Amino acid sequence: MRPFAYQRATDASAAVAALAVAATDNNPLTESKVQPLAGGTTLIDLMKLDVMRPSTVIDINPLASAWSAINLDGGNLRLGALARMSDVAANPEIQHNYPVVADALRLAASQQLRNMATLGGNVLQRTRCTYFRDVSYGNCNKRNPGSGCAALEGINRMHAVLGISEQCIATYPGDFAQALIALDATVEITGRSGVRTIPFSELHKPPGNSPQIETTLAAGELISGFSIPGRWPRSVYLKARDRQSYEFALASAAVALDIQDGVVRDARVALGGVATVPWRAREAEAVIKGQKLDDGLAQRVAEAAFATAKGNKHNAFKIGLGKRVVARALHQAAAMEV
Amino acid sequence: MSMAAPEPKANMGQSVPRYDAVAKVTGRAQYAADVPLANPAYAYLVTSSIAKGRIDRFDLTVAKQVRGVIDIVTHENAETLKEPKLSSNGGYASTTIQPLKSPEIAHEGQIVAVVLAETFEAAREAAHLVKVSYTAAVPTATFDSPGTTAARAKGQLSQFKEDPAVGDFAKAFEQAEVKVTASYETPTQHHNSMELFATSCVWNGDSLTIYEPSQYVYGLKNAVADQLGIDADKVRVINPYVGGAFGSKGSMTPRTAIIASIARRLGRPVKLVATRDQGFTIATYRAETRHVIQIGAGSDGRLTALRHEGAEISSRPDAYAVGGTKTTTRLYACPNVASLVSIVRADRNTPGFMRSPPEVPYMFALESAMDELAVKLNMDPIELRRVNDTSKEPIGGKPYTSRSLLACYDEGAKAFGWANRNSQPKSMSDGDWLIGYGCATTCYPTQMAPAAARVRLQRDGRARVEIAGHEIGNGAYTVIGQAAAERLGIPFEKVSVFIGDSDLPPAPVAGGSNSTASTCSAVITVCDQIRRRLFKALMPDENLVDKAKETVGLAQPPSTQAAQSDRPLDLDRAFDALGVSVVEEYGEWKPEGAPMDSFRAMHKGEVRMVGGDKMSDKIAYAFGAEFVEVRVNRWTHEIRVPRIVGAFAAGHIMNPRTSHSQLMGGLIWGMSSALHEATEIDPRYARYVNDNLADYLMPVNADVPSVEVIMLSEQDDHINPAGVKGLGELANVGTNAAVCNAIFHATGQRIRKLPVRLEKLEA
Ligand SMILES: Cc1cc2nc3c(=O)[nH]c(=O)nc-3n(C[C@H](O)[C@H](O)[C@H](O)COP(=O)(O)OP(=O)(O)OC[C@H]3O[C@@H](n4cnc5c(N)ncnc54)[C@H](O)[C@@H]3O)c2cc1C
Numbered sequence A: 001m002r003p004f005a006y007q008r009a010t011d012a013s014a015a016v017a018a019l020a021v022a023a024t025d026n027n028p029l030t031e032s033k034v035q036p037l038a039g040g041t042t043l044i045d046l047m048k049l050d051v052m053r054p055s056t057v058i059d060i061n062p063l064a065s066a067w068s069a070i071n072l073d074g075g076n077l078r079l080g081a082l083a084r085m086s087d088v089a090a091n092p093e094i095q096h097n098y099p100v101v102a103d104a105l106r107l108a109a110s111q112q113l114r115n116m117a118t119l120g121g122n123v124l125q126r127t128r129c130t131y132f133r134d135v136s137y138g139n140c141n142k143r144n145p146g147s148g149c150a151a152l153e154g155i156n157r158m159h160a161v162l163g164i165s166e167q168c169i170a171t172y173p174g175d176f177a178q179a180l181i182a183l184d185a186t187v188e189i190t191g192r193s194g195v196r197t198i199p200f201s202e203l204h205k206p207p208g209n210s211p212q213i214e215t216t217l218a219a220g221e222l223i224s225g226f227s228i229p230g231r232w233p234r235s236v237y238l239k240a241r242d243r244q245s246y247e248f249a250l251a252s253a254a255v256a257l258d259i260q261d262g263v264v265r266d267a268r269v270a271l272g273g274v275a276t277v278p279w280r281a282r283e284a285e286a287v288i289k290g291q292k293l294d295d296g297l298a299q300r301v302a303e304a305a306f307a308t309a310k311g312n313k314h315n316a317f318k319i320g321l322g323k324r325v326v327a328r329a330l331h332q333a334a335a336m337e338v
Numbered sequence B: 001m002s003m004a005a006p007e008p009k010a011n012m013g014q015s016v017p018r019y020d021a022v023a024k025v026t027g028r029a030q031y032a033a034d035v036p037l038a039n040p041a042y043a044y045l046v047t048s049s050i051a052k053g054r055i056d057r058f059d060l061t062v063a064k065q066v067r068g069v070i071d072i073v074t075h076e077n078a079e080t081l082k083e084p085k086l087s088s089n090g091g092y093a094s095t096t097i098q099p100l101k102s103p104e105i106a107h108e109g110q111i112v113a114v115v116l117a118e119t120f121e122a123a124r125e126a127a128h129l130v131k132v133s134y135t136a137a138v139p140t141a142t143f144d145s146p147g148t149t150a151a152r153a154k155g156q157l158s159q160f161k162e163d164p165a166v167g168d169f170a171k172a173f174e175q176a177e178v179k180v181t182a183s184y185e186t187p188t189q190h191h192n193s194m195e196l197f198a199t200s201c202v203w204n205g206d207s208l209t210i211y212e213p214s215q216y217v218y219g220l221k222n223a224v225a226d227q228l229g230i231d232a233d234k235v236r237v238i239n240p241y242v243g244g245a246f247g248s249k250g251s252m253t254p255r256t257a258i259i260a261s262i263a264r265r266l267g268r269p270v271k272l273v274a275t276r277d278q279g280f281t282i283a284t285y286r287a288e289t290r291h292v293i294q295i296g297a298g299s300d301g302r303l304t305a306l307r308h309e310g311a312e313i314s315s316r317p318d319a320y321a322v323g324g325t326k327t328t329t330r331l332y333a334c335p336n337v338a339s340l341v342s343i344v345r346a347d348r349n350t351p352g353f354m355r356s357p358p359e360v361p362y363m364f365a366l367e368s369a370m371d372e373l374a375v376k377l378n379m380d381p382i383e384l385r386r387v388n389d390t391s392k393e394p395i396g397g398k399p400y401t402s403r404s405l406l407a408c409y410d411e412g413a414k415a416f417g418w419a420n421r422n423s424q425p426k427s428m429s430d431g432d433w434l435i436g437y438g439c440a441t442t443c444y445p446t447q448m449a450p451a452a453a454r455v456r457l458q459r460d461g462r463a464r465v466e467i468a469g470h471e472i473g474n475g476a477y478t479v480i481g482q483a484a485a486e487r488l489g490i491p492f493e494k495v496s497v498f499i500g501d502s503d504l505p506p507a508p509v510a511g512g513s514n515s516t517a518s519t520c521s522a523v524i525t526v527c528d529q530i531r532r533r534l535f536k537a538l539m540p541d542e543n544l545v546d547k548a549k550e551t552v553g554l555a556q557p558p559s560t561q562a563a564q565s566d567r568p569l570d571l572d573r574a575f576d577a578l579g580v581s582v583v584e585e586y587g588e589w590k591p592e593g594a595p596m597d598s599f600r601a602m603h604k605g606e607v608r609m610v611g612g613d614k615m616s617d618k619i620a621y622a623f624g625a626e627f628v629e630v631r632v633n634r635w636t637h638e639i640r641v642p643r644i645v646g647a648f649a650a651g652h653i654m655n656p657r658t659s660h661s662q663l664m665g666g667l668i669w670g671m672s673s674a675l676h677e678a679t680e681i682d683p684r685y686a687r688y689v690n691d692n693l694a695d696y697l698m699p700v701n702a703d704v705p706s707v708e709v710i711m712l713s714e715q716d717d718h719i720n721p722a723g724v725k726g727l728g729e730l731a732n733v734g735t736n737a738a739v740c741n742a743i744f745h746a747t748g749q750r751i752r753k754l755p756v757r758l759e760k761l762e763a
C-alpha cells in the first residue's frame, strides 16, 4: 500500500469535479490517481495488494443521505448506489417482489462485508483472478496492458467461459449484477454535466483487446443509483459454489419468469461466475418465450445459454455445470407460488 | 453440563473452563506481535517471484527514498549465519535453505530482502518498490513435472528408518480371493493459522529476547543461538499464547535468526509480521502425496496381503517425509505386509509437520481402500474392520497397550444411525440431494517426551506451576493446572500456570500430540515430590512413610484416579512440621524407554519422543471411528456434509471440555481436508496460486451444521503417569476417507484424488 490522501466528499458535484481532474483520457478509470471510496471492501483490498495505487481517495459515504434510498413506488424499484448490500437484501418488499435481487445480495460475500459494501461498489468490484491480484506476476493484460495473460495457460478453474478473449479470461465475480442485467435495470450516472441514464447492460465492457478498460464510465462519473422496471416476484438466484457460504459462484443463474396459463410470456436469464462481464443470455430467453416449461425445454434453454462458451484447462466443467444451474433455476422459478 | 463441556465418564477429569478463556475473549491475552517494544524498527519481507534461478541485481534507489526507511538487507550485505540442521534429521530447522546467503533462488517466495523502516507502512511501501532482476531457470513444480528426482526415503532421514514389512506379500496377494488395487492422491495444504508468522527480537547487551509464536521455545532458543553463534543461555523465547500453529511453528524457520541478526546490527528492537501469502513460502506445508494400495483378502474379509506405497514431495536439498506406512501397515491384522515410501524432489520450499503429518494422507489411502474392499466383498465396512481387528500389530507382533476401536465403532454407529443405511450406492436421497453414509477408522500414536517442571505450594493452598509448555489452543494451561490441582488435592482456581517461556523448566515440542501426556506427567512427578517432602516432614520415620504411602497413595499406580481417591492433605500440619510456609520442587520426568541422553537433550531443545510404534515391547495408539453423512446435489453436484459423528478412546481424558473442542475441530479439519483445503500450484512457475484466505478454502459455519463428539472411557496403565494418550491429532485423521466413502455411497463414484471438487463428480 502506498501513502494516499483521504478526502470526504461534501457534495456530489465537488466529488465528481475532483475525480474528473485526475483522470486522463489514456488511463483506464481504474488507474486514475483519484478513486472514489464507498464500502472499501474491494478498493482497500486492492490498494493493500498494490494493485490499485490511487494517490487520493474520495470518500463518497457523506453522499449517503441522497444516494442510499430504497424506493418501490409506482411499480418500479429504485436503489441508491450507496445503499448497503445487507439493507437491500433484508428489505421485505424486495424479498417479496424481487427475490432474485434479495437472494443475489444475500448469497454474496459474508454478513460483515455486506454490512459495509454498497451497491455501486458492488457492481464495480473487480475480478478475483489470482494473477491479477498478485503484482509479482508480470503477465496480466488487465494490470499491465500488452504483457500477456498468466491465467490462459495457468490455473484457471475460476475463470470465465463466456465473453472471453485471447487477452483476458477473468471472471466478473459479482452476483447482484446478474439480477440487474436480467431485469433490464438502468444505471443512473452522475457526472460533471449532470445525470445520465444507461441500460445496466451497457455499463461493463467485455475484455476484447483492452481488458484494462472494464466499464463505460467516463472520467469524473459516479454511479448514483439503479432502477428496475416492473416487479418480478417469480424470480430466483441460484448459485453453485465450493462451500455453503462466503464464496464466489462457480456458476449462477438469475432467472425471472412471467408465466400465464402455463405459458412463459416473458423470461430473463442471466449468468454469473462464468462470464467476463454481467451476462444476459438473450438467445436462451428467445427459446423459452411463448412455450410451456418442461425438462426438454429447460435443457434447450440451457444449451442456448452456453452455445458460445469456450472452456480452458481447468474450467471447462463450468459449461456443463452452468447449464444444469440454468435448468434448475428455471424449474425453481416456475414452481414458485406467487 | 453442556454439549461443549460433556459430563465426565470413568477415568476422565472435570470439564473445567479454560484457564485462559477470559484473557482470550477479552483481548487481554498478548500474542507475540502484540507485545509493545521500545522504539522498534519494522521489518517487511521481500520474497522471490521466481522459483529457480539467481538474483542478478537489486535496484533499491526508489525504495530507499521512502520516508522512514532505515535499511534494506539483501544477500549483498546480510550477516553470514551458521548453517542450520533439519529438524526431521536431528536438528532444529524447518529447512536448510538459508535465504540472504547467496543470489541463488531455491523456491518461490524465498526471502530475498528485508526492508527496515520506522513504521510498518513505510516498510511495506518500500518493499513494494524494491526492484529485483532475476535470471530465471525453468523450475520443477511437483509430481509429473520434468526434472523431479525420486528416491527411497529409507536412509535419507533419521525419522524414517525402515519400510515396514512382514511375511510374503507378493505370494499372498497373488493367491488372494478378493483383491483391491487403487491409487490415491492428496494435495498440498498450508496451515494458515490465524496468527501470522511474527517475530520480534530485542537485544539487551549480549542477551536476546524473542517474541515469536512457537510450538517449541527450547528448540527455538537453541536453534537461534546456534545460528548466531552465541550461548543458548543468552537467548530467551517468550510466547504465552500461540494463535494456532498446527505444526508450522514447531521448527525454526529462517526468519528468526535473520531478524535477530538485523536487530543486533541496528542496535534496536526489530519487529516482523510476515503477510498471509508470505506464510505460504517462508514456513512449511503439508506436501502433496501419492499412494498405491494393494489389498488381498479372503471371501470372509480377512486380510491376507497388504502393500502400501507412498510418494511425497520435498525440496531439493531436504529429505523430509512423513512416512505414514508405519501406521497403516500396523493397523489391521494381516500376515503379509509390504511397503515403500519415496521422496520426490522439486524446486519447492521444504515441507514440514502439519497436524497428524503421516496419518492424514496415508490413512486416506488405506481407509479408502478398505471401503473399496468392503464394496467388493459386499460386506458392511464396519464388519470389515471388525474381522480385521487385532490386539497385536502385525509387523513386530507387539501388543497394543489398549485398543478400543470396535467399541468406538459401536458407539459411533449407534449415535449416527448407521443401521438406517441402505448398503446399496445411490439408494438414498432427499429431494434434490443424494445422500451417502461413510465411515473410517482414525488412529494416532501415543507419544511422550522428557519434560521438567517446577511447582511451588504454599500454606494457604495456592500453587504455582512452571513449565515451558505451549498454549497453542490445545488447552495446555488448563490441563497442566488440573494435573497439579488433582495431584496436590487443591482447587483448580488456586493454581497459577506459567508456560510459553524458555526461561522455565524445559518441555518438549508441542507436536505429535505428546504435550498433555508429557507436561502432565512431569507436573504429576513434581507434585509427588512435594507430597513426599510434606509426608517426610510429618512422618520422619521411613517405616511410617511407607505406611503413609499406603494410606494416601504416593506409591499408587501412575494414574490420576489414584490421586483423586487420596485423602486430602492437611496442609497446615504439614507446613508446621516442615517449619516453612512455601515448598518448591523442581523435577524431571522421562517416559519409559526414553534414550540415555534424554535429559541432556531436553535442555538442548532436542526432542526425544518415544511411544507409538517405537516402543520395544508394545505399541500405543489412540483410536476412533468417524461417520459422515454427505449430500450431493443432483443438479450442481455440490457436496455438503450435514452431519459428522466421531467416537474416540484416548486413555485418561484430562478435561472433557477441552478434549471435546480439540476433537470437534479435528473432525471439521478432516472434512475440510477432503472437500476444501488445497494449495494450487502453477506448474509453469512452481508457485502457489491461492495463497490467501479468500482462495484457500476452509469450511465456514454454514458448512458445519452438526458435529457430534463421543469420548469413550478407557484406562491405559502402560503409557505414562498421566495415563493420557493425546488426542490433538486424532480426529482429523480418516475423516477425508469417510467423506469419500460417503460420496461413493451417495453417487456410486469413487474419488481417489483430493480435494473433491464438484467437477470431479460426473453427471
Ligand atoms: C472475501 C470476499 C468475498 C466476497 N464474496 C462475494 C460474493 O460472493 N459475491 C459478490 O457479489 N461479491 C463478493 N465480494 C465482493 C464484495 O461484494 C464487494 O467488494 C463489494 O460489494 C464492493 O462494494 P464497496 O462499497 O465496498 O466498494 P469499494 O471497494 O468502495 O469500491 C469498489 C470500486 O468501485 C468504485 N466505486 C465505489 N462506489 C462507486 C460509485 N458510486 N460510483 C463509481 N465508482 C464507485 C471504487 O472506486 C472502487 O474502484 C466479496 C468480497 C470479499 C472481500
Ligand code: SF4
Residues within 6 Å of the ligand: A127, A129, A130, A131, A132, A139, A140, A141, A142, A143, A148, A149, A150, A151, A152, A167, A168, A169, A170, A211
Ligand atoms: S485473466 Fe485477465 S486478469 Fe487474469 S491474468 Fe489474464 S489478463 Fe490478467
